[in-house]
Amino acid sequence: MFTPGVCLDILKERQESNGLGTLKNPEKFLDQDYELLHQYFLIRRKKYIDDMFPPDNSSIGEKLLEPESLAKVEWMRPTFWRFGKWVDVVIDDKLPTIDGQLIFVRPQSPKTPQSPGIPEFWPALLEKAYAKVCGSYEDMKFGWVSEALKDFTGGVHMTLFPEYENPKILWDLMHRAAIANSLMGCGTPGNAVSNVKQDNGLVAGHAYTITGVTMVTSNGNQVQLVRLFNPWGETEWNGNWSDGSQTWMTISEEERKKYRNNVEDGEFWMSMEDFCKCYCQLDICNYSGAFLDGSSESHWNLVMHEGRWLAGSSAGGCMAYKDTFWSNPQFLVKITDINKACEPATSQGPNMLVSLMQIPDQRNRRLTRNLPLGFSIFKANSRRGSIASYSNLVHATRDSKSLLNPREITDYVKLDPGEYVIVPYTSRPNKTAYFILGFCSKTETHTGEHFMTQDSDGKVMRQISEHYQEMNAEQLQRFLNENFIGGGVQSTGGFSLDVCQSIVAMMDNSVTGTLSAEEINNLLKRINLYKEIFFREDTNRDGILSLIELQHAVEAIGSFSCFFFSYSHCK
Template sequence: MPPPGVCLNIMKTRHKKDGYGSLASPEKFLNQDFNQLKQYCLVQGVRYIDEFFPPDRNSIGQGVVNPSDLSRIEWLRPRVSKIVPNPAFIVDGVSRFDFGQGIVGNCWFLASIGALTFQNHILVQVVPLEQSFDEDYCGLFHFRFWRFGRWVDVVIDDKLPTIDGRLIFVHSTTPNEFWPALLEKAYAKVCGSYSDMSAGTPSEALVDFTGGVHICFQLADASPNLWQLMFRAAQSKSLMGCGTPQGETSANTVAPNGLVEGHAYTVTGVKQVMSRGEAVNLVRLWNPWGQGEWIGDWSDKASMASDFMEKNKNKNKKTVICVLSKLICDFQRMAMGDFCRFFSDLDICSLCPDFLDGNSSCHWKSSFHDGRWVAGTTAGGCTNYHSFWTNPQYRVKIQGLLDECAQKQGEKNMLVSLMQKPDKRNRRLVKNLHIGFMIYEAISIGKFPASFFNTHLPVAQTKTYMNAREVMEFFTLKPGEYLIVPSTFKPNETASFILSILSKAETHIQYAVSPPPACLNVVMSA
């Protein structure tokens, strides 16, 4: 038997472009094949009913609908019911104006959809646009999500829960448009039920929409260059979401400043304007509720926008109107200082992490690796426990950067993310463990014994162990060899995880073959 901590089940999870589980060839969620099911329904002349997410109370879930209303719910198909006379999948394109929140508390999901509607190249990954209620209709639709290292294709029927002929969950502001309700149903299926979508953060859905790089910033200690990073993220067509802190009483209370407490918003853009002789960095926000608006500086009720128009009235009119339309429209806008003051966190999710660095000649590279903590063998807990050394260990070699990628003093050159995988399908039943990781300078080859961790301190680590789906940290590490040790806070807790490592240069993975590898060797340039 190999010694404790030996990584017997570590594999690189980045797929080949057309490999199974990739976006080009997604896995069939619950082994349901969209094309086969559609062909069967068309040949048999029947409309599809999903046996894995049936139109019943189990799919609604617990606590989201009043018990007295459960018996009133009727599952209706848009095409063959009295919801609307002429249903359509999409009407006049996809936009944030298309939907409103229903009775389930999933503003985090809707804020993420709002971000998705601004990036069509990402939207088409999630929402196959060729679907309709017309040609070859059989009550069958499908959507794609990234789920813990794999893209999955999710099949649903189009029976939607209604009361008195009205949709009770996400509904479209255009009555005969149904892509928002069907997308929500597909994600509810992945989560286990509609009620399993209650409460969350935009980052979860943003990652599931992109399969990309996710970075979270705590705005209370935001770096001075955060706005510049947001600007680059917007230029690179990233998805951004943010949240307000919880109120003293309950969530979703409108504060005196007009913002909703404990609520998710979409960051739809950033813009710099000159006002009163000074450059002002603005953040543009969208509330998925469609109501409740910031009333401070740069709001519709403030004088800044009026002053801006007045002082620029002699300039090119089209340019001024264009700038203001990007700022105002249906959004809320606020100065960067107020944004960091009144919002708690910012999530940025991108297909490519190059926006992290303003140097266009240098590209960040990412790698993803599956791992697992197993009680009694590879689950040693945090450094409070003598068994810490038995956790999975990852060796990383950081080489010097090429001249064109040379970094400034103190500039971050590595991002490490640790995401735990759920052990249950129903999202509300998943109990996230407290997870984190330590990074040490590596001074030997092979498995690092307990004595090493008794005599060496980490050079970098997560700020705290968190019971979150994902924890991450930015680091500045000098060239050399390092050891990354992901762990749960307590020992003997079993769970699977994905370790993501991002650097500014090519990533090389080396696997030991015999004897069984004590760790995964990762060679990187940063």
């Protein structure tokens, strides 16, 4: 796991083309291998029953159905993206039914010359596979639309809030997304549990799918329309441009025949203005980021990195906690000039999509309690500048608009060429969680020298991992003097054994009497930070901190003022 608070090399590809966890070579979800299971049960001539997601009521959940319905359930006989990796999900072919009818997804029976009306069961099997991923059928009711879109595609995802967007600009984005065959979902405000039908026909706290985006000419004026689908298959919008609305009579007969659908099937049209008034959230997801500007087919780069907030070490909270904010993980990003061939039509528009996803610590989605999170983007003005060096943290180039608690938040930002520090954070400090930070852009994303550690730190840590599983005080003393003091041991005395024993006691969170690789990483971060502060405060460059300089240095690291009187000079 990456060291908290350390800038990571975001140029390094997280996934190789055929590496484990990619679409071509997905990981085995719950360590279940389809081929091995297939051979095992084929040789023994037995039907496969999934013991990791058994065909019983535990896989449905206790509160999704009424007890009398749950008692009637009978069981009759895909690949998903999970937090940076593709996983292969194995299920059996048994599906829950009551009185011979499927309980949940009920595939229609197409009646065409090619199909005599035989039901298609693949949607129900796909639903079961996803229910297994979520924990149960009940767990699929929890979470956000964006989670399903991401899990099914693993693509570029962005969230917008129609109420705060310019309708015309938002429609243009949705139109590009529709042309690119993106998946789009949206939701109405309100209580998602009660699902009350409103006077306008929409259901409160309900998720809808966007199935079309078009423009028609009404009374000589261009009108932007959006087509939506209620997954219930009924209960539709009854305002302007609904199935029975008279506004359809204001357009040509040709357009009316092309778009109007006067059938109660859950699908309906509405104007873009009404859409922005009625829906509180819009999610767009596509395999590629090309829909973001639609200017060309040039390659979009998607880079993802895992990280961790660790309570007491690298979980500094939001910018309101100035004493600890700097301790959050930090990522140094270098933006280059965009290739002219990939220049968007509107060069002043955003050029990078930043996403932050938290990884849940529970398998069942309904048991997951997402933390409110966000991220800040700072302009790196100096080659070795870090967040800890900034005297005024309010001058962020960009900060995520609000602290939200979905699984993933995104922001489409405009960043001029240069170096930036991106700091992901939780709303409050000392909250332990794992996360994935993603960047999607047309520009090449580079990382410069790590601005809080030496260039050799990565090499040193690899050497440590090769020779030590744990490091005691004597080994730590030798390591620190060799890598940080070098030839200066004779003049300075270096790190004494007593000091190293104290360091082990302070950094040994696992209380083993030794330091693990992760604890050494945390120590390196602190040492390099203290070095940076020392050299910054040593204004006369004499290698000694005066009392005033020491006071400033200690204030910079948030220590107690009583330390000021312990030493008048510090070498």
